[in-house]
Amino acid sequence: MADLSFRETLQAEQLFDPVAWWGQADGARTALVEARDGRTHSYASLNADADTWARRLRGCGVAHGDRVAVLAQNRVEFIALLCACIRTGALLVPLNWRLSAAELGRVIADAEPTVLLGEDRFAAIAREACLIAQVGVPPRWIDLDRDVNGLLQLLVDAAHSDTRSTNDPVLLLYTSGSTGTPKGVMIPHRQLLANAIATTTAWGIGQDDVGPIVTPFFHTGGWNVFTTPILFRGGTAVLIDGFDPETFLDTVKRFGLTVSFGVPTQLAMLRTSSKWGMSLPKLRWFISGGAPCPERIKDDVLAAGYRFREGYGLTECGPNCFATTDDTASNRFGTVGWPITFLQMRLRGDDGSLVGDDQVGELELRGPQLFAGYFRAPEKTADVMTSDGWLRTGDLASRASDGVFTIRGRRKEMFISGGENVFPGEVEAALLDCTGVAEVSVIGVADARWGEVGCALVVCQSPQLDAPALLAYARSRLAGYKVPKHVYFVAALPRLGSGKIDRRALGELTRDLLASAGSASETPS
Numbered sequence: 001m002a003d004l005s006f007r008e009t010l011q012a013e014q015l016f017d018p019v020a021w022w023g024q025a026d027g028a029r030t031a032l033v034e035a036r037d038g039r040t041h042s043y044a045s046l047n048a049d050a051d052t053w054a055r056r057l058r059g060c061g062v063a064h065g066d067r068v069a070v071l072a073q074n075r076v077e078f079i080a081l082l083c084a085c086i087r088t089g090a091l092l093v094p095l096n097w098r099l100s101a102a103e104l105g106r107v108i109a110d111a112e113p114t115v116l117l118g119e120d121r122f123a124a125i126a127r128e129a130c131l132i133a134q135v136g137v138p139p140r141w142i143d144l145d146r147d148v149n150g151l152l153q154l155l156v157d158a159a160h161s162d163t164r165s166t167n168d169p170v171l172l173l174y175t176s177g178s179t180g181t182p183k184g185v186m187i188p189h190r191q192l193l194a195n196a197i198a199t200t201t202a203w204g205i206g207q208d209d210v211g212p213i214v215t216p217f218f219h220t221g222g223w224n225v226f227t228t229p230i231l232f233r234g235g236t237a238v239l240i241d242g243f244d245p246e247t248f249l250d251t252v253k254r255f256g257l258t259v260s261f262g263v264p265t266q267l268a269m270l271r272t273s274s275k276w277g278m279s280l281p282k283l284r285w286f287i288s289g290g291a292p293c294p295e296r297i298k299d300d301v302l303a304a305g306y307r308f309r310e311g312y313g314l315t316e317c318g319p320n321c322f323a324t325t326d327d328t329a330s331n332r333f334g335t336v337g338w339p340i341t342f343l344q345m346r347l348r349g350d351d352g353s354l355v356g357d358d359q360v361g362e363l364e365l366r367g368p369q370l371f372a373g374y375f376r377a378p379e380k381t382a383d384v385m386t387s388d389g390w391l392r393t394g395d396l397a398s399r400a401s402d403g404v405f406t407i408r409g410r411r412k413e414m415f416i417s418g419g420e421n422v423f424p425g426e427v428e429a430a431l432l433d434c435t436g437v438a439e440v441s442v443i444g445v446a447d448a449r450w451g452e453v454g455c456a457l458v459v460c461q462s463p464q465l466d467a468p469a470l471l472a473y474a475r476s477r478l479a480g481y482k483v484p485k486h487v488y489f490v491a492a493l494p495r496l497g498s499g500k501i502d503r504r505a506l507g508e509l510t511r512d513l514l515a516s517a518g519s520a521s522e523t524p525s
Contacts, residue, residue, distance in 0.1 A: 212240055415444025
């Protein structure tokens with residue numbers, strides 16, 4: 001499923017391991033900074049740590065193709081372990097520490113790791129998850145806070161395997177899902193390399209750039225939005241082990257961050273900080289991704305004197321699929337720009353035909369940034385891949401005549417009201433701009449007259465907000481058929497362990513609310 005002409009230019013000895021190259025070529029350069037205490041790690045020291053971990057993994061019996069799971073928040077060992085897995089031919093499996101023991105157990109049962117490394121605070125849930133997993137041979141537990149110094153006797157030769165290729169997976173990232181069945185996305189060397197080249201080229205990232213690692217490592221964003229591209233170019237990554245608005249803005253200024261990434265929720269939190277608007281002379285821009293961004297957040301970022309861009313990507317491809325400019329990002333809100341280097345893109349309609357400019361279709365992607373498939377699930381891989389090697393993203397998008405793309409929402413979430421297509425993401429973005437709305441999710445529900453209509457579940461910031469006021473605002477921003485027919489105020493939206501909206505649970509909640517004909521619902525005339 002890779003672009004073979006690109007892949008064939010990559011030789012086995014050119015596998016993705018920028019830490020090894022920079023460690024030899026310019027080892028004194030700063031690779032990582034720990035924001036908590038300012039401790040720095042050079043490329044040379046990080047390279048040495050990676051070699052040590054590779055020898056430890058060999059000592060634990062880890063061989064080519066084995067899985068090495070980690071249950072920990074962001075910490076330096078993650079980077080060294082990724083490089084160690086590259087050097088032993090193993091796969092690093094970052095586990096979501098937000099999951100329940102039952103959810104973790106399903107992932108462990110699927111991945112079957114040889115070893116499970118983690119922080120002491122997660123030891124109990126790790127044991128419970130392993131019992132639930134019922135794997136034949138439980139993984140060896142290594143406590144990163146207690147056991148590391150006792151692993152010296154495990155140091156054995158960690159020579160590179162001669163059988164590795166650029167299509168060998170390096171990372172195994174489990175995506176969120178509401179079915180209870182985990183999907184392990186295999187990230188190969190060529191995906192990391194192509195994403196790093198394309199990202200640093202299109203975004204202009206170089207050796208002098210400093211970027212944050214604030215997204216958890218169990219997300220592709222933690223690895224591949226900034227970390228691996230910056231390490232590829234010999235830049236500096238600042239490791240942040242949790243997100244707090246005040247601390248984050250201090251970190252941006254203190255360490256001279258030049259780029260910053262966050263989901264819209266994080267940007268919204270930054271706007272509430274007393275330090276919002278402080279001078280950040282080295283920061284080029286904030287980039288938002290992972291969910292639709294309300295226009296009011298963009299406006300607030302610009303009003304504070306910062307630049308703003310939106311991005312798009314997914315674990316299975318990229319994850320940096322588009323690049324834009326400051327001018328386009330400011331003047332054409334909601335657009336994500338042009339396809340990034342190496343990636344081909346096309347849009348397909350419901351009938352399978354290619355759609356033209358200014359029409360909405362499902363976004364399909366092809367190129368060396370594609371994943372190597374779902375782990376041990378060829379049938380799931382076949383479900384999302386076309387016979388000619390295109391990834392069906394499940395996302396709807398449109399393309400302007402100048403090639404600029406706009407993401408319209410998930411294909412499965414679109415509904416048809418009175419013959420018109422309604423994209424929940426567009427409606428949600430409009431409602432989020434209404435004063436007093438903290439969060440909102442829109443879902444299509446059956447309607448006797450229109451076939452389907454929208455139902456909005458709203459989390460409020462202000463108790464003064466009511467359904468009539470919200471709907472009046474919606475009518476000022478949206479065509480009538482897009483305005484939700486039902487509005488319910490809820491304390492919180494159901495979420496998966498990753499923090500994303502649980503669409504299945506959302507549907508169940510919506511059906512329960514409609515069935516009860518709750519008084520919080522308002523039907524517009």
